[in-house]
Amino acid sequence: MLSPGRTISSRLLRPASWLPFRLCPERTAVNSMQKELIKKHELEKDELRPLYMDFQATTPMDPRVLDAMLPYQVNYYGNPHSRTHAYGWESETAMETARKQVADLIGADPREIIFTSGATESNNMAIKGVARFYQAKKRHVITTQTEHKCVLDSCRILEAEGFEVTYLPVQTNGLLDLQLLESSIRPETSLVSVMTVNNEIGVKQPIEEIGHICRSKGVFLHTDAAQAVGKIPISVSDWKVDLMSISGHKIYGPKGVGALYVRRRPRVRLEPLQSGGGQERGLRSGTVPTPLAVGLGAACSISQKEMEYDHQRVSMLANRLVQKIMSEIPDVVMNGDPEQRYPGCINLSFAYVEGESLLMALKDVALSSGSACTSASLEPSYVLRAIGADEDLAHSSIRFGIGRFTTEQEVDYTAEKCIQHVRRLREMSPLWEMVQEGIDLKSIKWTQH
Amino acid sequence: MQAQFGYLEIRVLELKRKEGRSRISCSIMAASTRSQVISLYKMMLKESSRFPSYNYRTYALRRVRDAFRANREVEDPKAVERLMDEGEQMLALIQRQV
Numbered sequence: 001m002l003s004p005g006r007t008i009s010s011r012l013l014r015p016a017s018w019l020p021f022r023l024c025p026e027r028t029a030v031n032s033m034q035k036e037l038i039k040k041h042e043l044e045k046d047e048l049r050p051l052y053m054d055f056q057a058t059t060p061m062d063p064r065v066l067d068a069m070l071p072y073q074v075n076y077y078g079n080p081h082s083r084t085h086a087y088g089w090e091s092e093t094a095m096e097t098a099r100k101q102v103a104d105l106i107g108a109d110p111r112e113i114i115f116t117s118g119a120t121e122s123n124n125m126a127i128k129g130v131a132r133f134y135q136a137k138k139r140h141v142i143t144t145q146t147e148h149k150c151v152l153d154s155c156r157i158l159e160a161e162g163f164e165v166t167y168l169p170v171q172t173n174g175l176l177d178l179q180l181l182e183s184s185i186r187p188e189t190s191l192v193s194v195m196t197v198n199n200e201i202g203v204k205q206p207i208e209e210i211g212h213i214c215r216s217k218g219v220f221l222h223t224d225a226a227q228a229v230g231k232i233p234i235s236v237s238d239w240k241v242d243l244m245s246i247s248g249h250k251i252y253g254p255k256g257v258g259a260l261y262v263r264r265r266p267r268v269r270l271e272p273l274q275s276g277g278g279q280e281r282g283l284r285s286g287t288v289p290t291p292l293a294v295g296l297g298a299a300c301s302i303s304q305k306e307m308e309y310d311h312q313r314v315s316m317l318a319n320r321l322v323q324k325i326m327s328e329i330p331d332v333v334m335n336g337d338p339e340q341r342y343p344g345c346i347n348l349s350f351a352y353v354e355g356e357s358l359l360m361a362l363k364d365v366a367l368s369s370g371s372a373c374t375s376a377s378l379e380p381s382y383v384l385r386a387i388g389a390d391e392d393l394a395h396s397s398i399r400f401g402i403g404r405f406t407t408e409q410e411v412d413y414t415a416e417k418c419i420q421h422v423r424r425l426r427e428m429s430p431l432w433e434m435v436q437e438g439i440d441l442k443s444i445k446w447t448q449h
Numbered sequence: 450m451q452a453q454f455g456y457l458e459i460r461v462l463e464l465k466r467k468e469g470r471s472r473i474s475c476s477i478m479a480a481s482t483r484s485q486v487i488s489l490y491k492m493m494l495k496e497s498s499r500f501p502s503y504n505y506r507t508y509a510l511r512r513v514r515d516a517f518r519a520n521r522e523v524e525d526p527k528a529v530e531r532l533m534d535e536g537e538q539m540l541a542l543i544q545r546q547v
Binding site: 039043052060063064066067070309404405406407 | 500501504505507508509512515542543545546
């Protein structure tokens with residue numbers, strides 16, 4: 001029995017506060033104002049952060065990638081390997097679309113792409129998997145001294161298992177000597193692993209020629225293309241590459257996802273590292289993270305469209321930075337070949353200045369000396385040692401990373417601050433004083449106290 | 450939760466707006482294409498300037514400007530319509546993000 005006050009007409013005349021938030025206009029007006037205030041308050045906490053100039057360590061996610069991932073984080077959350085319901089089917093469709101996008105970027109077939117948790121896992125899978133599969137007849141692996149830590153560590157594990165590994169030296173410009181590679185390949189070599197673009201000095205190896213050499217000798221070529229994918233044009237068929245590692249968070253995609261390209265014709269066999277339900281052609285079992293895979297696919301397709309524009313812009317900014325710095329201060333060395341490189345990764349050594357102190361002085365710019373995975377240790381980078389840089393120059397090297405989102409103002413600011421601090425640090429340095437007086441530092445006999 | 454509802458809200462508004470725009474564009478096609486392009490450009494610049502992050506904001510403004518400049522000479526109406534559709538999708542994307 002309704003009480004006298006609660007008739008139908010009086011219910012309609014009640015204030016709009018009982019309507020749900022979205023349908024009530026006054027509520028939404030107030031709500032959006034409050035939202036703006038809250039947003040502004042939160043964002044004020046984030047202001048005054050350093051400039052980001054370390055695009056080789058990781059990259060911010062492109063807003064278009066985030067937009068592609070969001071529906072799969074909240075709405076279409078099914079497991080792509082569920083065969084029986086729509087949640088699984090739509091997830092699987094998204095995963096296959098992403099696979100096609102990745103494959104299109106490198107000129108491969110979608111069936112040859114395997115999603116992994118990152119380039120480190122891809123490198124491990126490629127090196128350990130191929131070496132172990134063919135270990136009955138072939139027990140030799142070739143790599144270079146400037147590879148990423150995960151490749152070198154995988155090779156060290158293989159050595160402990162009884163394989164023989166040759167670590168080829170590189171020339172002073174960072175490039176591999178092709179004659180040396182050819183003479184190092186033996187009948188029992190199963191794999192050659194050379195990275196496409198080095199993450200510390202930015203040098204681009206001649207993968208096409210290396211591919212031809214390896215194909216003519218019947219050896220598999222694996223390349224860690226984490227820094228190269230989406231930045232320079234890649235074609236696995238032209239380059240005759242058999243295995244390629246791709247990293248999501250280096251191409252403005254999400255962290256925690258990567259891919260491995262495994263050639264099907266001629267077939268490359270791998271021993272899987274991760275056993276389980278046989279997903280991803282049996283080579284990498286485990287549920288494929290649909291939002292991350294979709295993000296990787298979107299990042300790859302965006303990179304394909306924007307490659308030309310980004311490359312022009314990054315080259316322009318890199319030239320600007322290097323010209324500014326080198327014209328203002330003397331005794332600056334760029335590590336790595338000046339021609340065969342990716343322009344966005346610049347490694348400069350400032351003589352008579354300590355690298356760590358320069359990094360600390362440039363505290364409002366996020367830079368690194370060497371790579372992120374080795375930045376915790378005190379030793380200078382092994383890559384710089386491999387290219388034959390002097391001990392003192394290796395200690396004073398800084399890596400500038402330029403990417404899609406860098407602005408001219410950021411580059412100018414970084415250059416100015418760098419010049420200012422290098423001058424200041426040099427003024428404090430007794431070595432610099434001695435050099436100004438004309439003393440040759442190599443001829444000094446340092447005595448013990 | 451708030452962000453998720455906001456995302457769905459804007460999708461509803463965007464669908465309504467898109468229907469409205471396509472109805473208008475079907476009736477007065479050629480004469481107002483130029484003004485449509487210009488209004489899309491202005492809306493995209495306005496939305497791009499609302500990005501909170503400095504890097505995203507500058508990138509969006511620069512990219513929108515360069516993309517419209519690069520396609521200035523396009524004459525073929527089908528290509529123009531395709532580019533306009535892409536532009537509207539990008540506009541909706543930016544509105545979802547800011």
